[in-house]
Amino acid sequence: MAADPKPLKLWDRDKGKAVEEFMPDHQTTYETRPLRAPGQWLRATPLFDKLYALYQDAPWTRRSIEPFVREYKIDMSEFEERRYRSYADWFVREFKPDARRFPADPAVMGAPAEARYFGWERFGPDQRFPVKGQSLAAEDILGNAERAKPFLGGPVLLMRLSPVDYHHVHYPDAGRTVDQQRLGRSLWTVTWPAVRSMPDLYIRNERQVNILETEHFGRLGFVEFGALTVGRIVQRHSLDQPFARGVQKSVFKFGGSAVAIFGEPGAWRPADDILRHTPEGMETIVRLGEPVATSLRGA
Structure with missing residues (x-):
């Protein structure tokens, strides 16, 4: 049985301290050598990529947005306010015009x-x-x-x-x-x-x-x-x-x-x-x- 993924230790610049980040990646996706596991081989093919993209772009996937936002504490006030047609549409959300700025100093x-x-x-x-x-x-x-x-x-x-x-x-x-x-x-x-x-x-x-x-x-x-x-x-x-x-x-x-x-x-x-x-x-x-x-x- 595959072990649960371990949290990653990161340096949070804004907080000025080390933090742990956990993302639920499926263990067999990365622990099996290429093409050795049928499931992994399938998930690596362009066909799977297209089918999965179609699924995530389906209207009913909108219900996954709010739970994901809550679990990972995503500040949606930074993003453009609009109705997302699917989870995939939300995934490519864009910041509000002044939410992020690049340095004025050209150097x-x-x-x-x-x-x-x-x-x-x-x-x-x-x-x-x-x-x-x-x-x-x-x-x-x-x-x-x-x-x-x-x-x-x-x-x-x-x-x-x-x-x-x-x-x-x-x-x-x-x-x-x-x-x-x-x-x-x-x-x-x-x-x-x-x-x-x-x-x-x-x-x-x-x-x-x-x-x-x-x-x-x-x-x-x-x-x-x-x-x-x-x-x-x-x-x-x-x-x-x-x-x-x-x-x-x-x-x-x-x-x-x-x-x-x-x-x-x-x-x-x-x-x-x-x-x-x-x-x-x-x-x-x-x-x-x-x-x-x-x-x-x-x-």
């Missing part, structure tokens, strides 16, 4: 996602990123070694969006997209227990890789990861058009998901609290638009 990077953050100041040519006992290679995440090469020795931010979070992703700075590619096939959950048991989890998942040329933070490798029941990474801003700081980039359609940002060496530095807690294996809870890095250009 400060605002959080592109409301999420739990890990950060590294730099990484070497042979380094892989520790994520709860496993590791990720930059070239695998970004698609190839050539694309990863400009970021060697640079900073990294890794964001995990919980099912309770706002699931829209925003641009951290003004700029333009200079390269983009959609990679990956099978979808798997991206909870940290999943990452521990599947070292190559992220490179299996569908992901959108964008190389962004930004005004104040240089070139960024910006990667959005799909996860179980989140195969639909929908781009809200045309990738062939320039973008402004804080503008909505994309939305994840239902479920958990993740985002990674790679920076050029010496271009910027992740926030102190994120760097301080990452070696402890503790993510930092950050709200959309809050400071997550500082530009080192001209420093």
Whole structure:
């Protein structure tokens, strides 16, 4: 019999203390090796993803919204007031216009996602990123070694969006997209227990890789990861058009998901609290638009 999922210890920036977070992820989803369990294989297929999405978009799923809001203490006063047609419709709810703001200081990077953050100041040519006992290679995440090469020795931010979070992703700075590619096939959950048991989890998942040329933070490798029941990474801003700081980039359609940002060496530095807690294996809870890095250009 599978054990109950354990709570995750996180650093809550607003409260200034460590907290525990519990999300009811199904244990066998991440403890069985790929394709070994029939149920897991089925849940990882595009067909399941589509059927589950259709189910969650059904009108009767609206009854699940209020219990979820109560259980996880979601402050709905921050979101636009409207009638949601389904649970899936509520999942992609949007903040009221002034609920979140990006920094006025152009040298400060605002959080592109409301999420739990890990950060590294730099990484070497042979380094892989520790994520709860496993590791990720930059070239695998970004698609190839050539694309990863400009970021060697640079900073990294890794964001995990919980099912309770706002699931829209925003641009951290003004700029333009200079390269983009959609990679990956099978979808798997991206909870940290999943990452521990599947070292190559992220490179299996569908992901959108964008190389962004930004005004104040240089070139960024910006990667959005799909996860179980989140195969639909929908781009809200045309990738062939320039973008402004804080503008909505994309939305994840239902479920958990993740985002990674790679920076050029010496271009910027992740926030102190994120760097301080990452070696402890503790993510930092950050709200959309809050400071997550500082530009080192001209420093």
